[in-house]
Amino acid sequence: MPVERCFNNSEDLFPLPENMKELYGPFGFPAARDNSRPYISSNFVMGLDGRVSFRELAGQAGGREVSRSADDLWLMNFLRAHHDAQIMGASTLRDEPGPDGWGWSYAIKDEQLRSYRQDTLRLGRQRVLILSGSGDIDLNFRVFRSSEVEPWIVTASAGATNIEARLQKLGRKGTVKIVAVGDGSIVDISQAVRLLRAEHGIDTLLCEGGPSLYGEMLKEDLVDEEFRTISLQVLGTSTKPDLQRPTPYGNSSFTPETAPWFRLISLHYALPYHAFFRLRYEGPRRFQPPRDVASGRPGKG
Numbered sequence: 001m002p003v004e005r006c007f008n009n010s011e012d013l014f015p016l017p018e019n020m021k022e023l024y025g026p027f028g029f030p031a032a033r034d035n036s037r038p039y040i041s042s043n044f045v046m047g048l049d050g051r052v053s054f055r056e057l058a059g060q061a062g063g064r065e066v067s068r069s070a071d072d073l074w075l076m077n078f079l080r081a082h083h084d085a086q087i088m089g090a091s092t093l094r095d096e097p098g099p100d101g102w103g104w105s106y107a108i109k110d111e112q113l114r115s116y117r118q119d120t121l122r123l124g125r126q127r128v129l130i131l132s133g134s135g136d137i138d139l140n141f142r143v144f145r146s147s148e149v150e151p152w153i154v155t156a157s158a159g160a161t162n163i164e165a166r167l168q169k170l171g172r173k174g175t176v177k178i179v180a181v182g183d184g185s186i187v188d189i190s191q192a193v194r195l196l197r198a199e200h201g202i203d204t205l206l207c208e209g210g211p212s213l214y215g216e217m218l219k220e221d222l223v224d225e226e227f228r229t230i231s232l233q234v235l236g237t238s239t240k241p242d243l244q245r246p247t248p249y250g251n252s253s254f255t256p257e258t259a260p261w262f263r264l265i266s267l268h269y270a271l272p273y274h275a276f277f278r279l280r281y282e283g284p285r286r287f288q289p290p291r292d293v294a295s296g297r298p299g300k301g
Contacts, residue, residue, distance in 0.1 A: 008266040038205040045229040062096035071270040081117040083206040089213040090132035107148035135159025215250025
């Protein structure tokens, strides 16, 4: 595996196999800053201009098109192996239909990482959570039929009723775990992640998109870490002006005073086209105003 380690200041808490530790270095999570919810990470691949998807290009909208890297795929599986569950929005499922139109299972494909998760970490079968407030989602997507993962749908009360009725009609009642959060058809993500920890024992959660979900998590101060693959290409603007290519942050917006900062935890790379950042959330920072060197007084610029 040609991934190279440039810098790694992680906690050394997971019992990585020797070959993985030689490759990646230490890996661990710190104590949670909010014990009422899971420790939440995100994982995105993005181009040099920050965009994460060729969204408007049918069949080419997924992160695989932005990444095109076996090393990034291995690192994605590495992160999946260390989290209790993965979560993504239903729009991500629809936007990434794969070659046959039924999407992906989102399962760990690396045999060593799969065994390490099950036998060493004892985290069990992967839990893949799809967020859909309305429940208006095609239950024939591969993730809902795969034996490799345990599919969940996080929804609201109206969505739960909708999904349960359709599963029963398909003769698949009980094959998808349904977690209902709140009334109506809108999921309060802050309430949802707290429920996932309190009632379902999910202590670490990996967000794999899309930008709207992750942007909402960031605005709600629910993010602890980011894993970012930088693919050294420029995606550019959309070929359709009414459908923009997104960044990882959706429609979130900040000012200089409220903009969240992240601290570098590790940096890996795979020559010649990819860099892999691990970043830990610190929140807004306070800066002293610049000083006039001659007078020693705060300057205007």
